[in-house]
Amino acid sequence: MTKRFIGFLLGLTLLACELSAQTLHVGTISRAPFSFEERDKDSGFSLELWSQVARDLNRSYDIKRYANFSQMLNAVQDGEVDLAIANISITAAREQKMDFSHPIFESGLQVMIPSDATHSSPLWSALLSKDLLLAILLAFAMLFGGGMLMWAFERRAQPYFDRPASEAMFPSFWWALNLVVNGGFEERVPRTFFGRIFGVLLVVSSLFIVSVFVARITAVMTVDAINQNVTSVNDLYGRRVGTIEGSTAAAYMNGRDLVYRGYANLDALTTAFEAQELDAVLFDAPVLAYYTQTAGKDLASLTGPVFLRESYGIALPTGSDLTEQINQSLLSMREDGAYDRLHAKWFGSLN
Secondary structure (H helix, E strand, O other): OHHHHHHHHHHHHHHHHHHHHHHHEEEEEEEEEEEEEEEEEEOOOOHHHHHHHHHHOOEEEEEEEEOHEEEEEEEHHOOOOOOOOOOEEEHHHHHOOOOOOOOOOEEEEEEEEEOOOOOOOOHHHHHHHHHHHHHHHHHHHHHHHHHHHHOOOOOOOHHHOOOOHHHHHHHHHHHHHHHHHHOOOOOOOOOOHHHHHHHHHHHHHHHHHHHHHHHHHHHHHHHHHHHOOOOOOHHOOOOOEEEEEOOOOHHHHHHHHOOEEEEOOOHHHHHHHHOOOEEEEEHHHHHHHHHHOOOOOOOOOOOEEEEEEEEEEEOOOOOOOHHHHOOOHHHHHHHHHHHHHHHHHOOOOOO
């Protein structure tokens, strides 16, 4: 009886080991719409595609979600997982450290900017700019101060200024404004000695005041127009640009000496964007497109074409026996239309 019981336990142990050997450990990262959790369930284009591949291979699997790309790819290299899938770009540098399946998605990079940057006019933005408002307030203060000073000189010398200070504020301001704009106020020429000296100074200085004021408006409008004209990656220099550390977008900007802020994950990146800490985001086009259609619908929009075309693949440890099996399954999905149907579900028809 004891021997039978021991044999039974050994049989269960062997069965458990066999089942464990059949279960594949799959690494991924939250990156909608390719891989994310929805109502405590794994979802996304990449995970649905893998589910179909796993059925073809007749293999069970479990999902291990990592905090960032580096952790996920390191897990592949170290053999902690049998494969990883999300929006993993196939690059020469990564190919030296691991294997990849056939491409599962064709993508590229794109620029995302705040929605209001694509709709507001340069004139309106210039009129509301802080610098211009400060210049206007300073000009009004100078005109008011100059008018009241002239009132102090002339109030006993001519009827126009002969009134109490409370009643002279606007007439004095109006006199100074006409002097600056028109270059003089002939019927109210200063009569006192100090009034005439001050009047001459106002006329001469008005030439500089008007020139500086016009130049300031022009400069603000020009800079504002340039700042809003983001149509390609070439317009990102000098701006606050964000992306995810270690991504192909980060490598691309490093190669072009483009200064950017790197974030650990997509949540941190979009949080900074929503807090207006960034002028633009450069990242994978389909990920940004999904964000602009969901959480960032009223906050962000895409600008410019998709560039630096790249392919996503399934990452596997170097020399993995699964690579060929997975490739055969992917080819079958292409041939029988299963891939096209899955692509249409998440991104629309390929045609």
